[in-house]
Structures are given as structure tokens and as C-alpha cells.
Amino acid sequence: MEINGVIIEDTFAEAFPIWVSRILVTAATERLAKIAATEATGFGCSVIMCPAEAGIEKYVPPTETPDGRPGYIIQICHPKKSELEHQMLERIGQCILTAPTTAAFDAMGDEAEEQLKVGFKLKFFGDGYEKKDKLGDRTIYRIPIMSGEFITESKFGVKKGVAGGNFFILAENQTAALVAAEAAVDAISSVDGVITPFPGGIVASGSKVGASNPKYKFMTATTNHKMCPTLRDVVEDSEVPEDVNGIYEIVIDGISEEAVKEAMKVGILAATKVPGVKKITAGNYGGKLGKYQIKLHDLFE
Amino acid sequence: MEINGVIIEDTFAEAFPIWVSRILVTAATERLAKIAATEATGFGCSVIMCPAEAGIEKYVPPTETPDGRPGYIIQICHPKKSELEHQMLERIGQCILTAPTTAAFDAMGDEAEEQLKVGFKLKFFGDGYEKKDKLGDRTIYRIPIMSGEFITESKFGVKKGVAGGNFFILAENQTAALVAAEAAVDAISSVDGVITPFPGGIVASGSKVGASNPKYKFMTATTNHKMCPTLRDVVEDSEVPEDVNGIYEIVIDGISEEAVKEAMKVGILAATKVPGVKKITAGNYGGKLGKYQIKLHDLFE
């Protein structure tokens, strides 16, 4: 299959279940909301070594938020529900409660499979001076803080979502792959329900499970040597085409397989529009590890 | 003491020793370096609940970096040296190695008290295909990745620095305190050797050790109720002046007491220039907990 002259390989992305939370961070201005959202989702690329996977999903204008202020929906994700709750407490408590003029609301809504009492636990920061209240239908806590008052919803919904949706952008050089990756991330950012948790949404250093080097067996993940352009003539099992010198990967987490599929579709389309892109493929483990297999060709039927 | 009509209270900030690393993150462009630096320093406000304290110290132009590309110096800090090394591995490995076009160099230089072999450990990601090399006087590793090559210095210097330098900005309303806090952070950003690890450099919700509410004794930190404007007429021990309705705190970590002092000085000066600011004070524990006592009045002698 070709799209805009770019080969779409007949393969699939292998993805995994993950617990997902969606938190709406509002603030006095869009800029202040973004500061909090950025801090709260930092150090959140992959649970291989980060304590959570996290990212900014989308902007919500003040006309559509519970408190009439601008906000960003962020996702915090973790394979274990108990760890997710822990991460939500820490990230909301340390990165949103501490940020200027913010409030935190549940944004999972009716999609939630379970409710975590994260706001209920955060309220203890109020030292007994906090107040339980209602904002529309939402149960909230008003916590007195030095700059005024922090509002958090009492419960935050979580659900089983999908982690590790992905595709690879192969291009004639690094910069073409990079600009295509940025274009893909831009396109994905307009899809509801998904995040691209890596820095700027882009993975520069895709990995494989374990190590091929017998001396490095202690490593749980090492560089995807088959896809490293500088190793094309060094390793026997290179899969880097002759005309490819730069590869970036996009990794997508989301609240559902449908959302992740839509993100992959618009992301791939966007990437194929950048001159110099040669091929799109995806990462999988032969179907042995992940629950979800998202075939690239199916996205465009 | 008054500066620009703002009262500077005769008190001191109580600060603590912390292990500090300084890492230079370079990239093809300033913007790409900032993406990596931001991700790597996220979720890094306070070790009360974050896994590290981290922030961007300053921009370094391409004419002054080892690889002639633009970069940002970040600091990652932790009270325990072993935990700092762990955090450096995770944050460089997950947030810089994975970010487009980056490289990581030691920026502590001669100030270092010890060297951590962080790059040496990161190299195992190369699965044996990495190469040891020299860049000027620096020992580096060249690790093949999907987008090209990641360069990391082998060792990163660390030293005992200072955490928790701080001051409080009291203003007639929340917005005046906020703009003053932003002005303070802007001023501090031009001081070498320091970071302001909270979101946007600002703390909206300063805390005290433990809880005053007997039912909340399980909490290690709760809201600084004496400094909450909404509790002025509620608690008996309020220290919020009558004309104050918003308070933000600035927290500073740095490589030395001198650097933190300089940051406090220029930050306080900047804050006093914003209309509506009434008073500057600082947080301490009566001198019982911290090694460092930085007197506000001494800063301006």
C-alpha cells in the first residue's frame, strides 16, 4: 500500500492494556493551565523507567469547563490501578495543587469503569480547614492555600485503555523523519482521547525487549538495532532500507482502541505529506506480548 | 526594612543540603533542546512527593557548548546520592535519550565533588554497538539509535548544594502576588547555578511540616494555615496581614549557598517592583531543621 507516495508496510502495531485517568486542569488563563499540565505530565514517557505514562490530551475552552476557566485535559496512565492512584495523588498533589490558580476535575466522565478517591485523599492537605462542596453535579473540596483556594473534584474516573499504539516513520534523512514526526504529533493532537507521552510526542530511540549482546543480558530493553541507520552495514539483521537514514517512532496511549486507531491513522497521513518520507511501519512482538494488534492497512480501508 | 515601598521582614529562609547534578542537554535547535529539558525536569517539584527536584537552569548558546549546538543546563537534585544517580539514569535515559537530536554532557565541571558513571551505565542501551570516544577532553559514548546517534558523556559530576532557599510574596490580591512571582522567577533565571523547581517556578500552596488537626496526624505536610488569606479570620494564629489576599512562595535549589542567596536577592528585588506587593517574608522552622539560615536583610547589605 502507498499513501502520498509513501510505502505503508503490511504489518501491525502491538499494544497493551493500561489503566488511564483523564484529569481536567483549569486555571485563570490558558497559559497557567498549561504550566501545571506540563509539570504534571513530565517524566512520564514509558513505564519501563518512568513512574507513569502521561501527556496533555487537549485544550478545553472556558465555555466548556465546570468552572468557566480555560483548561487542559491530561492523561496519567499505569498498568497497575493501585500505582495509577499513587501517581495521580503525587502528580496532582505536587504539580497541580502547587501551580498558580489551578483546579482539578475528572474528565473521564461516563466512560469510567471505576472511581478513585484521589480528591478525597488530597483534601487532607487542608488540615481540616477544607470544605466539601458542590459545583454543578460534581462533588468537590475547597482547600485553603497560601495563594487562595484549590478546588479538586472528589473522585476521578479511570478505565482500561490502550498503551503502545505506534508507528515508525522512515525517511531519507533524520530531519525529514523529524518534521514528519512533528506533523504526525500535530495531527494526533486533534484526536480526542489520546496522548503521545514521549518528549514532544516523539521517540528518537525505539527499543527492543532485552539485549542481543550476551554480555548485556541484564538489560530489559536495548536499542532496536535492526532499525538503526548507522548499523545498516554493521548488523546482519538490519531492516533499514538503503534509502533511509533517519527513523522516528510515535507512541500513542489512549482511552480506547478506537481512539488509538484514529490517532494512528491521522498521524500516518500527516507524516506521508512531508517530503523525504519513504516508508511507514510499526513495532510489534510477533503478536506474542500484546492484547491489541492494530494493522496499518486496516486503518485506511 | 523597605525596598520599593515593600516591607522586607526581619527573618530567614531555612534551607537544606541536597546532592545536585548539572546536565547540559544539547540538540539540533534551541526548541528541541527545550523539549527534552522540560520532559526531563517534569514531575520534579519537591522530594516530599516527587522522585527528584529538577528544573531548567539556563540556556547555553551553540558557541559555548561541546558540540556547537544550542542547549539547556538542567539540574536534577536529591538528598541521597544513590537516589540522585538513579534519577539521573531514569530521566536522561527516558526523557533525553528518547528526545529528538539530543546529546547529554556534564555541566558541573570543576565544581564537582564526585563523579557518577551515569553515561557509562546508559551506554548499555547500545547493546554492544555503542562506541567510546573523545569530544575535546570529554569521554563520551556514541550510542546508535533509530533516529541516528545519541551522545552522552561518560561521567557526570555532582556536589552538595542547597535546597529550599525561599521567600514569600504577600500582595493585596492573588494576581499581584502572581505577577510578582513571575517577575521574581524571570530575574532568578539569569542567576547561574540555581533552579526554581516548582511549576513555572512558583509555589501556590506552601506547606508546613505535619498537621495541626489531630485527626490528620498521618500527614507529613499540610497547608501553611497561618499564611492562608481565606483563613485569616478563621484560625487564631494567622499571620496574614489585613491588606493581604494572595501569597506565593518561590523555592530555589542551587549548587551553593552563594548562588541561592544571589537568586533570593534578585528575585525579591524584582517582586517589589510589581504594584500591589505589600511584604516579603521567608519560610523557616525556627532554625531547628535546616543547615542553612539565609537572613533576608543580609541579602541587601
Added chain:
Amino acid sequence: MEINGVIIEDTFAEAFPIWVSRILVTAATERLAKIAATEATGFGCSVIMCPAEAGIEKYVPPTETPDGRPGYIIQICHPKKSELEHQMLERIGQCILTAPTTAAFDAMGDEAEEQLKVGFKLKFFGDGYEKKDKLGDRTIYRIPIMSGEFITESKFGVKKGVAGGNFFILAENQTAALVAAEAAVDAISSVDGVITPFPGGIVASGSKVGASNPKYKFMTATTNHKMCPTLRDVVEDSEVPEDVNGIYEIVIDGISEEAVKEAMKVGILAATKVPGVKKITAGNYGGKLGKYQIKLHDLFE
């Protein structure tokens, strides 16, 4: 009338007809589109002294643009249609054609009252090497440039819109008025069909027609002395309330009176949510100069 405790004065904003163009600037990435949109709309606050009134209206995701790339809709406005065409030629020709990876499309669509042949005139830059083509239903020109190819639609629709929709935010100090103004601009940015052409969308120095000082009669506009807080006790006709020390104005241009009204409504609502805001009013000339009179109270019926 009071909203969120803020007085809404019973007055009206007086606005004027203006010719409006809506241009969609696309680029390889959202960031590159914004660079071009920002340059093209700069030096475009008020036709009192700027050559046009211009601003960024909104972001358009790649799934909704003619070329499948992200873009921004900008508006360029001028009271005279011939001058508008001139400005469009100059701003597209110098600030979009010259910007990396951009294309320019009409975004007025069916709302247009007239078509200006701006793309047709820009094509001459191609020195005869340009090609006429179709992109969907749109007639475009492909102009060869050093970095590749610039695409511009042949014709751009214009219509009579509304300039000078406005409201004033009066607050207890400058920073409260400023943050409220920023919140207003954030809210307005989600309304289709409008721009806020001043720097950051905010007017710090509202003016009156002419001068009251007999020696300054040569001035076409001077400071709105009745609304200057520092002149409250200096001038006899001050209209600054006792508890007000900072005032910002928001000025709105748009494709229709309805769009401008909606912008004023959501902007005022947002401003009233910021602590310290006391009153909202609007600027008019007693109804003598402008075609449109937008009553503040009518917005909230």
C-alpha cells in the same frame, strides 16, 4: 447588573464597519504555521497608525484543511477595500510566502461578499514558472521558490465586518485587570470569526478622539484621561471609581456583529471570574460615530 459580583455598566460599545479577509495559513507543522501567521499579523493593532488591523483567529487541525496540513486562520482588516487588498498582497507576499513550508488559502468561503485576486497577483513572483492548478474545488497557483513550492489560492473572499467591538475591565489593581484581560482573550479565542488585534489581544492605553489640551489639537487621538487611574484626583471629569487602580481594554474585530457580540459576551464572563475585578464598561462616542451599538446588558439576556 452584576455577574460574579462584578458590576456590568448599562452602556454600549460603539463599533464600525470594516472590510475583513480571512486567510488560512498552513505549514508542515503547527509551529511553522504560527510563525508565519504571527509575522503576517504583526504591526496590526489599529488603523489609527498601523497599516491594517490583523490577528490570528484560530487553529485549524490538519484533518480540516485543504492540504491536510495544520494551519491558522488569520484576519487582515481595513476600512478601505483597496487598501485591504494592498495589505493582503504585502502581508501574504512578505510574511507568508517567505515563511518556511507555508501555503495560503481563502477561509472566508461562502460568507464572502467580494473576491479579491490576491493570489493571482502574487503569482507574478513566479516569473512565469508558476503553474495554475486545482486543489479540490480551489483554483491555486504553484509558485517555485528556493525551498520548494509555495501554493496560494487565486482569489480571497472579503466582506464587510465589524471593527472596534470592545469592553473595559476595571480592577482594584493593574495585575488583576491584566490577568482578567488575559482570561478574556483566552475565552474570545474560542469564538469563530473574531480577532483581538492588539498586543496579546489587550489594550493597555485606551484613547479618546482628539485632545482636550488646547496645545495638543494636532493629535488625532490621546489618552482616555477620564479612565486613567493616576489622574483620578487630577482631572475633574474622571470616571475611575475609588476602588479601581488598573484598567485594560479588549478590542474585537470580526466578520459579523453576531460574532463580535459572542466574543464580547464570553470575554466579559471570563473577566468577571478573576478576583479583584470590580466593573466592566465599554467605549463609545455617544453613538455619534459608529454604525454599531452593542449594549452590554443585552449580551446577557
Added chain:
Amino acid sequence: MEINGVIIEDTFAEAFPIWVSRILVTAATERLAKIAATEATGFGCSVIMCPAEAGIEKYVPPTETPDGRPGYIIQICHPKKSELEHQMLERIGQCILTAPTTAAFDAMGDEAEEQLKVGFKLKFFGDGYEKKDKLGDRTIYRIPIMSGEFITESKFGVKKGVAGGNFFILAENQTAALVAAEAAVDAISSVDGVITPFPGGIVASGSKVGASNPKYKFMTATTNHKMCPTLRDVVEDSEVPEDVNGIYEIVIDGISEEAVKEAMKVGILAATKVPGVKKITAGNYGGKLGKYQIKLHDLFE
């Protein structure tokens, strides 16, 4: 000559005299200063069709500004001194005076060859309520405005500088040339005394004087067809190498030939570090039009 494997052509950039002003725009915060600086320098790429050439030169920390607030130095340039004064009046009056919390100071200092009474003329906006004052050695006016007070220095120094310093980046594709151009602009931004006036500092559509097409003789400038990759096999006089598919130009204005040379040097060096860049050349008119001839090879001796 080769640098980092990139051919540096043995040619020269041809540059022109221009009148240059340097204005320091300060504000309550760095962000607010940048908003004003951006608006004031917009629509300011080339005097071919823009009313001025303008750009942001550099950030100045609050410790180094006359009012102790953060600021940006901008340059506004025009071949005619009278037109420059006109542009300064309009851009300061409409884009800085109107922007939140700003002040405007001369930043040309002792380098000035003449003083323009721009602040003196702006003061009339005060309608007689303005006050002449001193700030250190500087003569300033305090103009009452709705948001508080605007401070402008009375006189602004101007001098004969250099416009049109330039180089071309030829790369194997558009994205490599683009990222190299961004890297060049980043490097140049750390050189004192220069601006890169085009959008994002980059020219996507370099031009030649006049037209080669006999039917287009009315055009003063058309596409540089010899350097258009898509015309390589179309025109007889193409100068695009076989392996080049994207070319961006960097244009530099500055206060002196030395400053422009330094900018060209660091910019070219930065560009050569981006993979995929093949060649650096420069634009000239055979030495017939410009006063300055800056030889590329001389920069690296």
C-alpha cells in the same frame, strides 16, 4: 573550502547601508515584554514591501535594564532616516505603548550617530498630563494610561548599519535545509547587534531583482529561479546542484559590518552541523549594487 563536510562556496554576500534603531522594551515579566516586542517587529521582513525591517535582537535580564524589569532589545531599520523615525513612532506608539506593563528605552547608547526625538513626540499622547522626569541619566516621559503609566525615553539613538547580510543553505531536502536554517538562527540570536528580520529568521523564497520573463517586467523582484530546486531541469541557468532539493536563505541586519560578519560566521557554522546540508553560498549582485561585500571564506580565516 569545507566545514564539517559542507562546501563553503568562494563567493560573497552583498549588503547595503540602512538606518538602525535599537529599542529596549521592558515589562513586568519576560513574557509580557516578548508580546510587545513581537507585535512591534511584525510585518517587518524586507523594505521591498514591508514598511520597515524589524526583529528581536536579544533578551536583557532585569539586573541590566534601567527599570530593573526584564526586556527585549528590538531593532527597527529603514534605508531612509525620516521613514525610520516615522516607523519608530508608529510601532512604539501602536505596539509598545498599547501593550501591557511596557516601557521603552534607547538601547543604541554611545554607538548612536544621531538622536531622534521619538519619545518627545510620543508624549503628546498624554494630552498634557504627561510628566518629564529622569531615570538615572535618562530623560524620560511618564504618560498616564488606562492601565497605569507608560514610560518612554525622550530620544532614541540611530546609526548607519548594514542590511542584507546573507547566506544560503543548500541541503539534500527541504527539511534538512529548514532545520539547518533554524540552527543558524539560534546561533545568530546569541550575537549582539543583529537581527534576522524574516519569519522565524528564515527566508523560504529568496528573490532576484526584476524579472526574466519579458511579460513580467513590471515586477521589482521575482523568484530566484536559478536557485529553485523544482526548476533545476526546467531553466537553463540553474545553479542548484544535483543532490540539492531544498534551499533556505538567512538574511541579517545589524548595527555594524562586524556584527553582521560575526552573525554570518556562527550561523554558517551551526548550519553545517545538521545532517543533509551540502553547501553554503551567498547572494550578491556581482558587487554592482551594495556597499558591502562579505566574503564567506574570509569569515573563517
